[in-house]
Amino acid sequence: MNDIRYSKMTQYELNQEIASLKEKARKAEQLGMVSEFAVLERKAVMAKAYLLNPDDFKSGEIYQIEGDPGSYFKVDYLNGVFAWGFRMNGDGKEEALPISMLTELK
Secondary structure, eight states: OOOOOEEEEEEEHHHHHHHHHHHHHHHHHHOOOHHHHHHHHHHHHHHHHSSSGGSSOOOOOEEEESSSSEEEEEEEETTTTEEEETTTTTOOOOOOEEEGEEEEEE
């Protein structure tokens, strides 16, 4: 088990970690371990966030939520690799998403 924080990893280490998590997730999915699969997928999304530059994401902008077609997220502010804001079609509650879950609108 790797105890190094994602924020302390190099780009190479993050890419290795993501590949490892995706492989473990694939195996968990094949074995029907749904919750294990979900945890591993979420960890990969978190690791991927550390490969991105938070400066590329702007407050006030609306982004599509990756893996959730038709769902949009309006960013109020950023804190590290998390974008804080709310879902456009949601209940208006503030939440934080890793920036790796946000895609620019085309």
